[in-house]
Amino acid sequence: MVTEPESKFIRIDDQEIPFVHGQTIMDATLAAGVYIPHLCHFPGITPQGNCKLCTVEVDGKPLAACTSPAAAGQRIRNNTPELNESRKALTQMLFIEGNHICPSCEKTGNCPLQAMAYHLGMLHGHFPAQFPVREVDASHPTIMLDRDRCILCSLCVRASREVDGKNVFAIAGRGTHASLIVNTANGKLVDSDIEPSDLAARICPVGAILIKEHGYDAPIGKRIFDQHKINEIGLEKIYIAGAKSDDS
Amino acid sequence: MTHKPKLKLATTSLAGCFGCHMSFLDMDERIVELLEHIEFDRSPFTDIKQLDHCDIGLIEGGVCNAENVHVLRTYRANCRILVAVGACAINGGVPALRNHFSLKECLEEAYVKTPDMINPHIPDDPELPLLLDKVYPVHEVVKIDYFLPGCPPSADTFYRFLSELIEGKEPQIGKVELRYD
Ligand code: SF4
Ligand code: SF4
Ligand code: FES
Numbered sequence: 001m002v003t004e005p006e007s008k009f010i011r012i013d014d015q016e017i018p019f020v021h022g023q024t025i026m027d028a029t030l031a032a033g034v035y036i037p038h039l040c041h042f043p044g045i046t047p048q049g050n051c052k053l054c055t056v057e058v059d060g061k062p063l064a065a066c067t068s069p070a071a072a073g074q075r076i077r078n079n080t081p082e083l084n085e086s087r088k089a090l091t092q093m094l095f096i097e098g099n100h101i102c103p104s105c106e107k108t109g110n111c112p113l114q115a116m117a118y119h120l121g122m123l124h125g126h127f128p129a130q131f132p133v134r135e136v137d138a139s140h141p142t143i144m145l146d147r148d149r150c151i152l153c154s155l156c157v158r159a160s161r162e163v164d165g166k167n168v169f170a171i172a173g174r175g176t177h178a179s180l181i182v183n184t185a186n187g188k189l190v191d192s193d194i195e196p197s198d199l200a201a202r203i204c205p206v207g208a209i210l211i212k213e214h215g216y217d218a219p220i221g222k223r224i225f226d227q228h229k230i231n232e233i234g235l236e237k238i239y240i241a242g243a244k245s246d247d248s
Numbered sequence: 249m250t251h252k253p254k255l256k257l258a259t260t261s262l263a264g265c266f267g268c269h270m271s272f273l274d275m276d277e278r279i280v281e282l283l284e285h286i287e288f289d290r291s292p293f294t295d296i297k298q299l300d301h302c303d304i305g306l307i308e309g310g311v312c313n314a315e316n317v318h319v320l321r322t323y324r325a326n327c328r329i330l331v332a333v334g335a336c337a338i339n340g341g342v343p344a345l346r347n348h349f350s351l352k353e354c355l356e357e358a359y360v361k362t363p364d365m366i367n368p369h370i371p372d373d374p375e376l377p378l379l380l381d382k383v384y385p386v387h388e389v390v391k392i393d394y395f396l397p398g399c400p401p402s403a404d405t406f407y408r409f410l411s412e413l414i415e416g417k418e419p420q421i422g423k424v425e426l427r428y429d
């Protein structure tokens with residue numbers, strides 16, 4: 001059996017931070033208050049490494065921080081112009097692969113994807129816009145599913161299974177054919193057992209899953225990212241409380 | 249102070265709502281200050297119809313028809329610096345919501361299926377510019393030098409951008425308040 005080395009530290013950019021056995025690089029850095037950009041990671045939910053925004057260089061190799069275990073002595077580069085440029089390109093792809101018309105979106109101002117794009121200085125989508133045609137599911141009385149904005153992060157899939165003890169969502173298909181499906185006989189949300197208080201209904205980092213009758217609750221200036229920056233650690237509680245958390 | 253020649257500025261609105269032009273006017277009296285350094289060429293503000301050679305062209309709105317393509321190409325050919333202004337120019341914006349539907353569906357919805365239409369039919373006057381299959385961001389049609397996001401970009405954003413260009417600096421768009429709505 002390999003014995004664990006004495007010093008349990010990783011070095012990220014110029015900072016040495018501690019970790020405990022079993023933590024990922026993401027867990028350790030978040031605990032130490034160091035921000036690594038991420039969209040598909042949420043504390044307490046099994047990481048899946050979907051968005052790749054958290055890619056850091058570990059001893060020269062690119063790895064997803066949310067799925068890579070921390071190991072003593074790792075030298076990690078995170079906040080570098082090169083990595084942030086790649087993160088911006090990934091974010092641009094997330095925008096052009098869906099239909100993200102922020103001015104008409106209920107999530108605007110409260111949207112982590114939008115806030116990430118601000119953080120990375122994204123001025124335009126760069127790549128040709130795909131304008132995909134995707135199905136909207138408005139069948140449920142209190143929850144709305146607008147797949148135009150889904151970035152396939154699978155947070156709703158994982159939250160439903162791991163926290164809500166249900167199995168409402170799944171991702172079907174691959175590549176550009178991948179889509180979020182609802183695990184009911186006719187594929188409609190209305191026949192599922194999802195409820196607005198479920199984490200799955202609140203965890204979406206974009207305006208793909210929305211609680212009905214709460215659109216545009218907070219006026220401009222009072223929305224989450226009017227008051228916070230995405231690189232603040234521990235914003236998750238505010239996201240899931242939803243747009244009602246206008247700090248007023 | 250030495251007097252530099254004034255920069256020539258042209259603006260146009262393609263598939264947009266004129267909100268970006270309104271926001272430009274929200275600079276209020278700062279426009280008077282800018283006019284010491286810039287002069288307007290073709291623009292809805294001046295109603296000049298022909299585009300001369302210009303230093304800066306501001307494009308509001310996405311590209312939705314053949315005339316938009318023509319105007320945009322004319323601006324590119326005549327402007328040293330071409331700027332995509334606002335959400336519609338940058339990603340199609342709200343007009344791009346029609347991209348979910350075929351052109352036929354859109355036209356039928358507007359001109360045939362709308363209740364209480366008198367003589368419902370799809371307009372076919374030859375003077376009307378042909379609609380494109382989709383609404384496109386302007387950078388997919390011509391090369392764009394700068395992007396001013398926002399729906400619309402704030403008056404402060406316009407002011408800062410133009411002031412930096414007047415001073416001969418590289419405008420730092422990422423540093424100004426970045427907003428898509
Ligand atoms: S989900 Fe976010 S990024 Fe997408 S349109 Fe809505 S506000 Fe914009
Ligand atoms: S609906 Fe939202 S939470 Fe679910 S996969 Fe899509 S973006 Fe992620
Ligand atoms: S947060 Fe690590 S891949 Fe998305």
